Amino acid sequence: MNSDPAAEYRAARHSLAICDRSHRTRLLVTGRAPVVALQGLVTGTMPVAPEVSAGGLRRGRIEYSAVLTAKGKVIADLRVMWGPDPDLEGFFLDVPDAAIESLMAHMKRFVPPRLARIEDVSVDSRLVTVLGPEAASKVAEVALGSASYTAQVEDLAEGDFLEEGENGGNGTRPSRLRVARTCDVDTPAWDVFLSAARFPEIWDRLIEAGACPIDPAVWDTLRVEAGRPAYGADMDESTILSETGQVDRAVDHAKGCYTGQEIIVRIRDRGHVNRSLRGLRFEEGPKPDAGAELFLGDRPVGVITSVVGAPRVGGPIGLGYVHRDVSDGEQVTVASAAGPPAGVRSLGSGWSSS
Numbered sequence: 001m002n003s004d005p006a007a008e009y010r011a012a013r014h015s016l017a018i019c020d021r022s023h024r025t026r027l028l029v030t031g032r033a034p035v036v037a038l039q040g041l042v043t044g045t046m047p048v049a050p051e052v053s054a055g056g057l058r059r060g061r062i063e064y065s066a067v068l069t070a071k072g073k074v075i076a077d078l079r080v081m082w083g084p085d086p087d088l089e090g091f092f093l094d095v096p097d098a099a100i101e102s103l104m105a106h107m108k109r110f111v112p113p114r115l116a117r118i119e120d121v122s123v124d125s126r127l128v129t130v131l132g133p134e135a136a137s138k139v140a141e142v143a144l145g146s147a148s149y150t151a152q153v154e155d156l157a158e159g160d161f162l163e164e165g166e167n168g169g170n171g172t173r174p175s176r177l178r179v180a181r182t183c184d185v186d187t188p189a190w191d192v193f194l195s196a197a198r199f200p201e202i203w204d205r206l207i208e209a210g211a212c213p214i215d216p217a218v219w220d221t222l223r224v225e226a227g228r229p230a231y232g233a234d235m236d237e238s239t240i241l242s243e244t245g246q247v248d249r250a251v252d253h254a255k256g257c258y259t260g261q262e263i264i265v266r267i268r269d270r271g272h273v274n275r276s277l278r279g280l281r282f283e284e285g286p287k288p289d290a291g292a293e294l295f296l297g298d299r300p301v302g303v304i305t306s307v308v309g310a311p312r313v314g315g316p317i318g319l320g321y322v323h324r325d326v327s328d329g330e331q332v333t334v335a336s337a338a339g340p341p342a343g344v345r346s347l348g349s350g351w352s353s354s
Contacts, residue, residue, distance in 0.1 A: 003215045009311055011212035012187050012222060016134040018203070018211040019219050021191075022126045025100040028083060028119045029111075030090040037116035038091065041067055041107070041259060042080060043241070045252040049086045055149060056165035058086060062094075062180050063159065066250045067103060068260030072240045072267070076103040077231050077250065081161070084176065092193075094127070098232025110259075126199040129182065130206065131189040131214070131222070139179050139190045142205045153190065156181035161193075177202075185222035186352075221308040224319055227347035229277055233290070234305040234319050242267040243321060245277050245347055272324060275302065278344050279351045280318040282307075285340025287316040294320060294332045294342065301326050304334070310352055317352045318342075 011017040029038060035046055042065040050060030062081040066074055076099035083090030095103055107118055130139050140149035144162065152162060161180035177194035194202060207213070220230075227245075229235050235244050241251075242264060251264060267273060282288060287307060294302035302322035310317040326332060328346040333339040345351050 005215060005218050006311065008212055008214040008218045009221065012131040012214055012218065015132050016138060016209065016211045017131045017214045018206050019129045019131065019214045021129055023097050024127055025095045025097055025120065026122045026125045026127070027093040027095060028090065028121045029093060029116050030083060031116035032114065034090055034116040037111045040257060041110060043068060043251045043258050043260070043264070044080065045255065047080055047082050047091070049082050050163055052165070053162065054152065057144065057149065057152070058163040058165060060161050060163065061159055062161055064249050066241050067106060068241060069237070070259055072242065072260040072263030073237050074231070074235050074239050074241050074244070075099070075106050075237055077235070077246070078103070096231040102237060124196050126194055126196055128192045128194070128199070128203065129189055130192060130211065131185060131187050133188060135188055135190055138206060138209050138211065139192065142209060143177055143179055143192050143202060153179060158183040184226060184228045185219065186225035187222055220306070221310060224306050224308045224317060225310060225312070225352045227279055227319070227351050229319060230306070234277060240273060243273045243276055275321040275323050277319055277347065278322045278328070279347050280304065280320050281313070281343040281345060281352070282316045282318065282334070283341065283343065285334070288318070288334045292335050294322060294334060295337050295339065296326055296332050298337045301332060312353055
């Protein structure tokens with residue numbers, strides 16, 4: 001079936017859409033002491049076991065985090081959550097595909113096998129995101145088994161998840177699914193983590209409920225509208241975490257030491273970064289390419305990292321790194337001093353339509 005990006009975008013914004021994001025890698029970390037093994041590698045809070053919530057569901061947290069070099073540069077961003085057994089210490093890691101090779105190499109160097117073992121469980125698991133104003137009720141009904149859970153699903157903050165209780169997944173703990181709130185896109189959205197065995201049924205039932213599958217390009221548009229960087233596009237091992245604007249999200253400043261902490265704390269307390277990720281509005285000229293330089297007069301002041309068409313504003317928008325001397329609201333030019341203008345915006349809620 002041919003893709004219709006405009007219809008898919010409308011569904012995600014105004015009704016119900018789904019996106020298969022199983023291309024991301026899911027790792028399971030278990031062993032004698034996985035908390036000890038990961039604590040000093042990741043920047044964020046280590047999650048705890050989910051607790052029984054109303055209606056027999058379990059409620060827990062997915063913690064957004066990063067793995068850094070000693071110089072504070074991003075090896076990977078990832079989400080960390082408790083493993084499949086609430087009574088057994090272990091963790092799921094949800095990792096962008098672009099970061100998995102460097103992350104695995106890093107973990108093989110610094111995670112002692114006597115403390116933890118790392119298993120790629122991507123083949124046996126899936127990730128589906130359900131988007132749109134109708135998403136909460138359909139996730140409750142189809143994924144969690146009852147529309148009575150709709151209020152609990154709607155109540156989830158970013159990173160909070162609900163998980164089937166002891167009888168979920170035919171009684172086998174690894175197949176119990178989780179529903180987590182995500183704000184990676186600029187529309188209401190919930191991630192559904194589930195087993196590969198259950199994926200076809202849940203997917204088909206969501207389609208029957210009226211969900212429109214969306215292409216990755218449509219997801220990317222919604223992501224840029226939300227101002228969220230993607231690993232491999234807007235950050236990589238050349239990027240200091242503090243440049244991305246994700247420190248408040250990714251770093252637990254109260255935890256013990258982690259690799260790269262000295263740089264992150266120094267920037268937070270005594271310094272600044274020379275560039276930061278900002279939003280870009282391209283109001284004239286053709287859609288620019290990612291990688292194009294940005295100029296203030298004759299001086300290069302940044303680079304574009306992501307560009308998408310934005311139906312809400314009727315033209316392209318993007319993300320890019322811009323020098324700190326350039327103020328929010330100021331105009332730069334694309335590719336040369338004589339290039340088309342681009343408005344620089346601070347990233348925040350509704351940035352792309354401001």
